[in-house]
Amino acid sequence: MTRRAVVIGAGHYLPERIVENAEFEATLETSDEWIRSRSGIERRHFAAEGETTSQMATRAAEAALKSAGRTAEDVDAIVLATSTADLTFPSAATMVQSQLGMTKGFAFDVQAVCAGFVYALSNANALIASGQADRVLVIGAETFSRIMDWSDRSTCVLFGDGAGALLLEAQEGAGTPEDRGILATDLNSDGRYKDLLYVDGGVSTQSTGHLRMQGNQVFRHAVEKLASTATTALERAGASTDDVDWIVPHQANIRIIQGTAKKMGLPMDKVVVTVQDHGNTSAASIPLALSVGVERGQIKPGNLIVTEAIGGGLAWGAVVLRW
Numbered sequence: 001m002t003r004r005a006v007v008i009g010a011g012h013y014l015p016e017r018i019v020e021n022a023e024f025e026a027t028l029e030t031s032d033e034w035i036r037s038r039s040g041i042e043r044r045h046f047a048a049e050g051e052t053t054s055q056m057a058t059r060a061a062e063a064a065l066k067s068a069g070r071t072a073e074d075v076d077a078i079v080l081a082t083s084t085a086d087l088t089f090p091s092a093a094t095m096v097q098s099q100l101g102m103t104k105g106f107a108f109d110v111q112a113v114c115a116g117f118v119y120a121l122s123n124a125n126a127l128i129a130s131g132q133a134d135r136v137l138v139i140g141a142e143t144f145s146r147i148m149d150w151s152d153r154s155t156c157v158l159f160g161d162g163a164g165a166l167l168l169e170a171q172e173g174a175g176t177p178e179d180r181g182i183l184a185t186d187l188n189s190d191g192r193y194k195d196l197l198y199v200d201g202g203v204s205t206q207s208t209g210h211l212r213m214q215g216n217q218v219f220r221h222a223v224e225k226l227a228s229t230a231t232t233a234l235e236r237a238g239a240s241t242d243d244v245d246w247i248v249p250h251q252a253n254i255r256i257i258q259g260t261a262k263k264m265g266l267p268m269d270k271v272v273v274t275v276q277d278h279g280n281t282s283a284a285s286i287p288l289a290l291s292v293g294v295e296r297g298q299i300k301p302g303n304l305i306v307t308e309a310i311g312g313g314l315a316w317g318a319v320v321l322r323w
């Protein structure tokens with residue numbers, strides 16, 4: 001028998017304010033047509049003034065717990081992927097822990113930018129597989145609107161805010177690819193590419209900073225690295241692309257999503273796409289897409305799912321799981 005981390009609940013939260021592409025036309029030399037055709041993005045949500053990453057994460061966690069029919073009492077650990085925590089410390093995860101009313105267990109943040117949720121899932125899987133936790137809330141939550149340079153049209157039109165969460169539970173599997181739960185993970189990073197996507201500020205440089213990106217350079221790495229990590233994770237899971245029911249990719253750009261699916265030999269009707277409505281929500285994009293995919297009736301129990309993401313670092317990776 002093999003201890004598996006099985007998804008038993010999913011939920012998400014999106015801030016109320018929706019900003020359509022056309023809104024940017026008032027302040028920037030840009031157009032709805034450019035944003036739509038180059039990225040696939042049509043609109044995004046922005047957090048309200050004073051609304052924080054941990055608050056959004058808590059709403060998503062509550063929705064995941066509700067969908068699983070569980071309460072915060074049942075949770076042993078929280079792993080929260082974010083690059084936009086409320087404060088330098090403590091972690092946003094401990095803030096979620098207190099907002100959920102949890103008085104036991106442990107909580108920590110994972111920072112791998114847009115690949116953060118894949119890293120967090122991999123960490124949570126290890127906690128469950130090693131017997132350190134039976135139930136883990138894995139959350140991706142971001143307020144990227146706080147680190148935008150609103151005069152930089154090449155970045156500020158691409159990102160959005162939001163949160164998504166999964167509740168994982170330890171269950172016994174047979175040790176085959178037919179098991180429910182996380183079947184394999186693959187993580188990578190290459191710091192030589194740190195200048196392609198970064199924030200030009202931080203604690204030790206005494207500023208908050210703004211996101212800077214050489215978009216077309218990141219794009220060049222994305223399709224190849226994403227298809228490669230997804231294929232590696234599938235091989236590790238003992239599965240092939242023929243077995244895949246859904247790719248749930250990081251939602252940065254529809255052209256990257258299409259290119260990756262094509263390279264893997266999978267049609268777009270096997271891909272969950274939310275980039276048009278959410279923009280790029282960094283570590284929140286995969287759990288948001290998973291939760292929306294369930295809500296739409298796309299993702300069903302027993303489905304084989306591949307998630308893959310790439311972002312600042314560069315850091316990238318994939319997780320194969322059976323829903």
Ligand code: UT7
Pocket residue numbers: 029030031034035038039114153154155157158214215216217218219222252253256280282310311312
């Ligand atoms: O999630 C983390 C990982 N990040 C990503 O995956 C993002 C990867 N990159 C991308 O998604 C794309 O590279 C972008 C959407 C950022 C840009 O698309 P692109 O096809 O690579 O365009 P580009 O950067 O090569 O720019 C083409 C032109 C430039 O003008 P010139 O130099 O050709 O005259 C830009 O200045 O488009 C211009 N441009 C804009 N025009 C109108 C850049 N941003 C805008 C804009 N509106 N908002």
